[in-house]
Amino acid sequence: MSLSVRPILLALLRNRTGAVLVAAQVAIALAVLTNAAYIIVQRIERIHRPTGIDEQNIFVIESAGFTGRFRQTASVREDLTYLRGLSGVIAATATNSIPLSEGGNNDTLVTRPDAPRTGYINDMEIDEHGLDALGAHLVAGRNFRADEIQPALTKADISRFVPTIIVSRALGEHLFPHESPLGRQVWDASGHPATIVGVVDPIMGNFPGSEHPDWVYFLPRMPQEFIVVRYLVRTQPGERAALMRVVEAHLAASNPDRVINFVRPLSYFKNLSYLDDSSMEMYLLTVTMLVVAVTSLGIFALATFNVSIRTKQIGTRRALGARRRDIVHYFLIENGLITGAGVVSGCALALAAGYWLSTHYALPRLELYYLVGGVLALCGLGQLAAWQPARRAAAVPPAVATRTV
Numbered sequence: 001m002s003l004s005v006r007p008i009l010l011a012l013l014r015n016r017t018g019a020v021l022v023a024a025q026v027a028i029a030l031a032v033l034t035n036a037a038y039i040i041v042q043r044i045e046r047i048h049r050p051t052g053i054d055e056q057n058i059f060v061i062e063s064a065g066f067t068g069r070f071r072q073t074a075s076v077r078e079d080l081t082y083l084r085g086l087s088g089v090i091a092a093t094a095t096n097s098i099p100l101s102e103g104g105n106n107d108t109l110v111t112r113p114d115a116p117r118t119g120y121i122n123d124m125e126i127d128e129h130g131l132d133a134l135g136a137h138l139v140a141g142r143n144f145r146a147d148e149i150q151p152a153l154t155k156a157d158i159s160r161f162v163p164t165i166i167v168s169r170a171l172g173e174h175l176f177p178h179e180s181p182l183g184r185q186v187w188d189a190s191g192h193p194a195t196i197v198g199v200v201d202p203i204m205g206n207f208p209g210s211e212h213p214d215w216v217y218f219l220p221r222m223p224q225e226f227i228v229v230r231y232l233v234r235t236q237p238g239e240r241a242a243l244m245r246v247v248e249a250h251l252a253a254s255n256p257d258r259v260i261n262f263v264r265p266l267s268y269f270k271n272l273s274y275l276d277d278s279s280m281e282m283y284l285l286t287v288t289m290l291v292v293a294v295t296s297l298g299i300f301a302l303a304t305f306n307v308s309i310r311t312k313q314i315g316t317r318r319a320l321g322a323r324r325r326d327i328v329h330y331f332l333i334e335n336g337l338i339t340g341a342g343v344v345s346g347c348a349l350a351l352a353a354g355y356w357l358s359t360h361y362a363l364p365r366l367e368l369y370y371l372v373g374g375v376l377a378l379c380g381l382g383q384l385a386a387w388q389p390a391r392r393a394a395a396v397p398p399a400v401a402t403r404t405v
Contacts, residue, residue, distance in 0.1 A: 008334045018305065019338045022298045026342025026378055029295040031349040034374035035357060036284040038366055043277045052202035053099055054135025054234055055266045057090075059244050060098050061231040061251065062261040070257035072225050073152060079251065083231060084129070086246070088239040091132035095230050096125040096223045097206050099134065101269035104206030108189040109217065111175050117189050121171060122205035122216045125223055131166070131200065133232045139169060141182045141198035150221040161192030162219045169201035170214040208273050228261065240265060295378070296385045303335055303389035314393050324394035331390035332383055339382035343375050350374065 063079070065072060076094045083092035097104030106120035126133070128144045143166070150162050165186070172181035181196045188194070205216030223229045235243050248263040271278070307314070314327060354366030 005333060005337070008330065009337060018302045019341075022295075022302045023338050023342035023345065025295045025298045026339055026382065027346035027349050029291045030343060030346030030371075030374050030378050031353050032291045033288055033377065034350045034370045035353050035366060036288040037374070038354070038370045039357075039363070040281050040284050040288075042364070043281045047274045047277055047281075049204070049208075050202045051100060051204040051208075051270075052134075052136055052200065053204065053266070055100065055270055057237055057240055058133070058135070058232055058234045058266040059240055059247075059263060060266055060269065061233065061247065061263050062228055063231070063251065063258050064228040064261055065258040067257040070255075072229060073222065075255055075258060076222060076229055078254075079229075079231060080129075082250065082254075083233055083247065086243060088236045088243055090234045090236060091129045092231055092233045093126045093130040093133040094223050095130065095232055096227065098230055098266070098269050099124070099206055099232075100204060100208050100266065100273055101206055102209055102273045109171075109175065109186045111184070111186055113187045113191055113193070115187075122207055122210070122213075123219055124205065124216065125219045125221045127220065127222065130218060130232075133234045134203075135234055136200045136203050138166075138198050139201045140180070141166070141196070143198060144218075144220040148220045150219075152222040153224040155226055158224075159190045159192070161188050161190065162194055162221055164197045164220060165194045166198035166200060166218040167196050168203045168205075168214050168216045169199050170212065171217060172196070172199055174212075174215060208270070232266075292378075292381065296381050299335060299339070299382050299385040300389065302338070303331060303386040304392075306334070307331065307389045307393040310393070318397075327394035328387075328390040331393060332386055335382055335386035335390075336379070339379055343378060346378070347371060347375065 061079075063075070065075070080092055080094060083089055105123050105125075107123050108117040108119065109121050110117060124130075126144075127149045128146050131138065131143055144164065148162075148164055150160075153160060167175070167181055175181060175186060176184055181199060184196050185193045186196065200218075202214065203216055204213045207213055233243070233247070244263050244265070248260060251263075252260045317327065317330075350371055351366065357363045358365050
């Protein structure tokens with residue numbers, strides 16, 4: 001131990017209560033800071049995962065008939081003709097579900113007709129304009145043809161499947177590992193076959209909170225006759241808000257036998273789906289800032305207190321030839337010892353907390369570079385918090401200090 005550190009440490013040990021409390025604050029702050037930062041980054045990465053969907057330029061319409069005169073197939077055909085003819089609209093499709101909304105359809109797909117039906121995969125009904133309406137990108141195969149689009153399901157043929165489907169790359173790799181899924185057959189829960197004609201990547205389905213949100217396939221079929229109809233409308237950049245107002249007014253007045261439940265941007269549904277993640281992010285950020293602020297105040301208060309009770313010692317050292325920077329150096333070393341003790345304890349506490357979170361909440365283990373970053377951040381904040389009291393101590397003239405005896 002160097003000669004400059006030993007007397008500082010001995011002085012701390014004689015008055016250890018405040019130092020121990022501040023070191024404990026630093027340890028708790030480090031554990032909270034590192035684990036909270038890790039969780040916040042995970043939430044941010046989760047929210048901003050690529051969806052493969054032009055979500056900023058898409059809005060969703062939900063329409064529902066409410067009289068016996070309403071004919072859904074004719075209404076859908078009329079609505080799509082209107083929507084696709086609007087200036088500023090890139091593409092529009094009718095669908096059974098809303099992407100990124102945590103709601104929609106699932107079905108089983110297997111690679112053999114005799115395979116057990118386990119697990120469910122997100123599916124979406126679209127027509128030949130559906131991929132364009134989503135802004136999705138085909139990376140292999142082809143899009144649906146107009147003659148492949150199947151009529152809407154009715155209660156009499158609810159189990160009818162489709163002859164062709166388009167799958168996400170992730171789903172294709174899951175179904176046919178290390179093989180191309182193009183041209184391969186799959187079977188649904190009722191044992192009906194379909195051929196894969198296209199692959200989309202990247203793409204996220206209706207359930208971003210699921211374990212495999214990118215396992216999704218598209219069916220060439222009009223929405224079912226006995227449920228509400230959703231339209232996905234993709235616009236040119238910057239024209240979504242204006243077109244939403246125009247479309248809502250027209251559709252609300254165009255058919256007295258149906259009601260428009262809502263016209264909303266797709267980003268609205270995505271934000272709702274990630275509301276828990278966003279709330280957790282803000283909560284952890286607030287708590288972390290408060291903990292770090294309280295810790296910094298504790299370090300500042302302890303340094304100020306130590307300066308106030310050592311006026312005579314400071315004056316004596318100044319009278320014996322100590323320079324101002326020597327006084328500042330003394331208090332910064334003292335604070336560094338306190339912060340260092342807290343950091344050492346905090347590292348163990350942070351790792352223990354990270355292990356507990358990973359075992360109880362299935363979170364990934366804490367990455368060590370978050371711990372290193374937390375150590376550097378708290379050491380830096382600790383020195384900044386002690387800087388002003390140390391400078392104030394160094395500014396006391398020796399004559400004034402000695403008169404306080």
